[in-house]
Amino acid sequence: MKIKIIILLSIVAFVISMPFIFNKSVTITDPHKLDADDNFIVYEWVEPRTGTNKEWDYNLKPVQVSDRVWCFFGAMEMPTKENAGDMSNSCYIKGKDSWIAWDSGPSYIFAKQAHAAMKKIADLPVKTVIVSHEHDDHWLGNNYYKETQGAIVYGPKSVNVNYLGYDEHTGKPNENTRDVPPQTRMIRALYQNAIRGTKLAAVDESFDKTTEFTLHGIKMEYVKVGYAHSEEDWFLYLPEDKVVLVADVVMNGRVTSNRDGIVVGQLNALKAIKARDWNHLVPGHGFITDKTADDESIQYFTLLKDRVLEGIEEEIHPDFITKHVTLEEFRNKELYYLLSPGNVFRSYEELEMYEGDEEDEKEEEEEKE
Numbered sequence: 196m197k198i199k200i201i202i203l204l205s206i207v208a209f210v211i212s213m214p215f216i217f218n219k220s221v222t223i224t225d226p227h228k229l230d231a232d233d234n235f236i237v238y239e240w241v242e243p244r245t246g247t248n249k250e251w252d253y254n255l256k257p258v259q260v261s262d263r264v265w266c267f268f269g270a271m272e273m274p275t276k277e278n279a280g281d282m283s284n285s286c287y288i289k290g291k292d293s294w295i296a297w298d299s300g301p302s303y304i305f306a307k308q309a310h311a312a313m314k315k316i317a318d319l320p321v322k323t324v325i326v327s328h329e330h331d332d333h334w335l336g337n338n339y340y341k342e343t344q345g346a347i348v349y350g351p352k353s354v355n356v357n358y359l360g361y362d363e364h365t366g367k368p369n370e371n372t373r374d375v376p377p378q379t380r381m382i383r384a385l386y387q388n389a390i391r392g393t394k395l396a397a398v399d400e401s402f403d404k405t406t407e408f409t410l411h412g413i414k415m416e417y418v419k420v421g422y423a424h425s426e427e428d429w430f431l432y433l434p435e436d437k438v439v440l441v442a443d444v445v446m447n448g449r450v451t452s453n454r455d456g457i458v459v460g461q462l463n464a465l466k467a468i469k470a471r472d473w474n475h476l477v478p479g480h481g482f483i484t485d486k487t488a489d490d491e492s493i494q495y496f497t498l499l500k501d502r503v504l505e506g507i508e509e510e511i512h513p514d515f516i517t518k519h520v521t522l523e524e525f526r527n528k529e530l531y532y533l534l535s536p537g538n539v540f541r542s543y544e545e546l547e548m549y550e551g552d553e554e555d556e557k558e559e560e561e562e563k564e
């Protein structure tokens with residue numbers, strides 16, 4: 196009898212605790228419906244189906260962010276075989292006669308499946324692709340759009356220079372240009388059925404400074420923020436839509452990766468974003484797209500700069516700077532343990548020079564203009 200009661204009680208306790216055990220994430224039944232209501236958008240990450248399929252199934256579901264903007268939100272992880280590189284955000288803007296792709300994702304197959312999903316919303320070609328920066332989770336889909344759509348790719352010169360070996364000054368191929376482009380981390384990491392067909396495709400059109408244009412009936416400002424998260428970062432502002440697509444100068448829900456970036460440039464980029472009038476911001480990684488979308492990044496980089504500078508002031512030895520500056524506020528964010536110490540160390544290297552040489556700082560500022 197006693198045993199029966201104990202079993203019964205354990206079952207009751209288990210049932211009561213069920214919501215707490217399984218309720219780790221918010222369940223979104225229809226992500227298409229999450230849109231312009233000033234609340235943040237949560238996209239429930241759906242694992243792609245693995246197996247022996249000829250073509251990886253990214254299981255892509257576009258989320259509408261505003262009237263004319265839909266985005267694909269990637270996992271809050273580093274690129275792995277299991278996520279097939281689907282760990283960054285990319286968007287589609289609905290023009291009159293064409294979709295405009297903002298970043299093209301980690302592979303040819305990703306881009307192909309993204310376009311197929313968007314065609315169900317409006318059966319339009321993709322004549323223009325605009326790229327934010329050179330990291331390969333953001334632009335390896337370019338060759339799908341160029342090969343099948345005849346798309347023109349706008350993007351940073353650094354893609355052509357750093358990956359294809361184009362001339363730094365002319366942005367065109369020269370005698371040193373590689374015949375075979377290098378394998379990026381994505382090409383090395385992904386399963387064949389995910390990366391098949393992906394080729395490093397050159398950017399067709401680059402700009403030296405912030406440029407305004409109207410493409411397929413959409414007004415946009417392509418804003419150069421320069422050396423921030425990578426060697427050359429750009430964001431896209433849609434003034435009529437009050438949307439800003441900023442890629443990796445903003446991340447939320449996870450700790451950023453500043454391995455190729457600089458804190459001072461990041462803070463400048465965040466200032467340039469704040470200076471625009473927008474209701475929705477789509478980060479390069481993370482699911483928050485409302486007016487608070489950039490809060491975490493502003494806090495992270497402000498604290499990072501202040502605390503590392505304090506550490507330098509207190510003459511903390513470089514070996515101990517990551518123990519001294521821990522950014523506790525971000526401990527519960529994704530990728531904290533993996534990336535935050537590296538960001539601290541990288542900032543230490545940068546800010547030590549920044550402190551030591553005012554001249555450099557001025558020159559850097561001038562270059563940004």
Ligand SMILES: [Zn+2]
Binds near residue numbers: 328330424425443479
């Ligand atoms: Zn990046």
